[in-house]
Amino acid sequence: MGRLKSRAAFLAALAFLLIILLLSLVAAVMFGTTPLPVGQVYAVLYHELAHLLTGVPFPEGWGPGNAVHDVVWLIRLPRLVLAVTVGACLSLSGVAMQAIVQNPLADPYVLGISSGASFGATLAVLLGVGAAWGGNFVGVMAFLGALGTSFAVVFLANLGGRANAVKLLLAGSALSAVCGAFSNFLIYRADADRAVSQVARWTMGSLAAASWPVNAVLALVALAGTAFFLTQCRALDLMLLGNDTALTLGVDLHRRRTAYLAVAALMTGFAVWAAGIIGFVGLVVPHAVRMLFGTNHRRLVPLAVLTGGLFLLWADVLCRMVLPGNELPIGVLTSMLGAPVFLYLMARSKYGFGGGAS
Amino acid sequence: MTIETRGLTAAPGGKEILHGIDLAVHDGQLVGIIGPNGSGKSTLLKCIYRTLRPTGGAIMLDGQELERYSVRQSAQYLAVVAQHNAYAFDFTVEEIVLMGRAPHKRALERDSTRDRQNAAEALAAVGLAGFALRSFSTLSGGERQRVILARALAQQTPCLILDEPTNHLDIQHQLGMMDLVRASGKTVLAALHDLNIATTYCDWLYALQDGRLVGSGRPHDLLTPDFIRQVYHVEARVAEVDGQMVVVYRKGGTAG
Structure with a gap:
């Protein structure tokens, strides 16, 4: 069995992950394309925190404008924080979608929702669609793209009978292909080089555009999404037993399913807006957490959020280390890691998650 | 607590399966629904437990229309x-059984020690006391069925609906489950395949055929050889052994 089922084990894991996450943020800031002395990196962090928390002015040569300060505080750290928030959002969306479609194979990428978000963003960037929504209209369009595809996938999979794994995956990959084709068509037709490279960022994923304002938005989305789903743990558990059973246990899932889908699409949409398509995080992370801690959402939700953040943080570090002098797009790496896991899950005759049977 | 249906019709998938069913389960009674495959037993139960919306008639729970109750x-x-x-x-x-407490919980309420105690008692009642931390997927069909019964017991409801509850069980556990249900004192409505289980445990039987009620009564009044032939198209004899009624089927006795 080997599953850590007790409450003590869960709380210990929660504390452990939080501490590791904080330590990782501090440790990973050392990794980058230009090597920086350890002492200087931490001096920057120390002075920034002192300045932020107590208002102490920066010592001479340590404030904004200083090269080391800018690399650490305006490039490296925001990027790590973005990795954590995006990872948390994607992982939690995965948990929610797996419950919504009652299938452990669901994930924003596999179900085509990331492609929808990317298509929305492409429309916004290349054609200026949705500019009326103001400065953040690219994000709004990514969100609408995610929302539109997620409902379309579930609707298509429910045509002619209840959705099952095969229909969901087919609907997801078909819609993913459609969105991808239209995005590529727009990119092909576009003549602006800058716009094309900006769109390419969306299709392969990148955390390079991190900044504190973007992080603030993503952190807010991740926190709000986590808080929301933490209040829904019982319904999420019941959802996995199916509509009929949930109904006999006093919970009508019909409306909740729509609400959960909207929240999951919101998180995916913002994650795509900030970092492009990063696939399979929502598949791999919840699966790993379930194997160790079981399916109960009261544990799964917080642990998947933290593990997702941690996973993407180190995945991004890895991306910067693999190719000397260059970086691997993070979406490429997560797909390389995640697709085999997906195939493994699919090949198993039954999805008896949580150890025991297998 | 009583369950009643009045002129209940249902048409899952657009085709009418149930044609005006009137039945009543009185307080504390164990009532069986019998009938061949496809006679509408499950459809009838689904209407009562609300996963299927009836197209006509009414279902009364404790004298009030079911529609008036929230889920x-x-x-x-x-x-x-x-x-x-x-x-x-x-x-x-344990997690599965604890879900039986869901209808008694407010949105953010956690499982209390009492809930856990309820779950443990329910598991002990179905003979699975040591199984709390086992993973549900590793259980046999019969064990799963008993876990689901434990969940229903943990739900602590006055009424119980059973849809062929003894299907996956060996004879020991069939009798064990029915003994438990009988002893619970709950108002029970059960769809049953096995006529001997039905006669042994039920206070009253309703027989369905092609979505119509074709008979009802006490088991030994209702289940005559003629009636069994009419409903199931098989030849059978009814005997009494030690004061208990048994149905004996005749080999090759399907009457076209």
Whole structure:
């Protein structure tokens, strides 16, 4: 069995992950394309925190404008924080979608929702669609793209009978292909080089555009999404037993399913807006957490959020280390890691998650 | 607590399957629904446990129309043991049984020590006391069925709906489950395949054929050889052994 089922084990894991996450943020800031002395990196962090928390002015040569300060505080750290928030959002969306479609194979990428978000963003960037929504209209369009595809996938999979794994995956990959084709068509037709490279960022994923304002938005989305789903743990558990059973246990899932889908699409949409398509995080992370801690959402939700953040943080570090002098797009790496896991899950005759049977 | 249907019709998938069913389950009674495959037993039960919306007639729970109860309220009155209980995700046995407490919980309320105690008692009642931390997917069909019964018991409802509850069980556990249901004192409506189980345990039987009620009565009044032939198209004899009624089927006795 080997599953850590007790409450003590869960709380210990929660504390452990939080501490590791904080330590990782501090440790990973050392990794980058230009090597920086350890002492200087931490001096920057120390002075920034002192300045932020107590208002102490920066010592001479340590404030904004200083090269080391800018690399650490305006490039490296925001990027790590973005990795954590995006990872948390994607992982939690995965948990929610797996419950919504009652299938452990669901994930924003596999179900085509990331492609929808990317298509929305492409429309916004290349054609200026949705500019009326103001400065953040690219994000709004990514969100609408995610929302539109997620409902379309579930609707298509429910045509002619209840959705099952095969229909969901087919609907997801078909819609993913459609969105991808239209995005590529727009990119092909576009003549602006800058716009094309900006769109390419969306299709392969990148955390390079991190900044504190973007992080603030993503952190807010991740926190709000986590808080929301933490209040829904019982319904999420019941959802996995199916509509009929949930109904006999006093919970009508019909409306909740729509609400959960909207929240999951919101998180995916913002994650795509900030970092492009990063696939399979929502598949791999919840699966790993379930194997160790079981399916109960009261544990799964917080642990998947933290593990997702941690996973993407180190995945991004890895991306910067693999190719000397260059970086691997993070979406490429997560797909390389995640697709085999997906195939493994699919090949198993039954999805008896949580150890025991297998 | 009583369950009643009046002129109930249902048409799952557009085709009318139930044609005006009137039945009544009185307080504390164990009532069986019998009838061949496809006669509408499950459809009837689904209407009562609300996963299928009737197209006509009424269902009364404790004298009030079922429609007036919220889903949560009716789940406080009715617990269900249905047939299909295979889940794609793995829960522990205890987690499954604790879900029976859901209708009694407010949105953010956690499982209390009392809930856990309820779950443990229910598991002990179905003979699975040591199974709390086992993973549901590793259990046999019969064990799963008993876990689902434990969940229904943990739900602590005055009524119980059973849809062929003894399907996956060996004879020991068939009798064990029916003994438990009988002893619970709950108002029970059960669809049953096995006529001997039905005669042994039920106070009253309703017989369905092609979505119509074709008979009702005390088991030994209703189940005559003629009636069994008419409903099931088989030749059978009815005997009494030690004061208990038994149905004996004749080999090759299907009457076209």
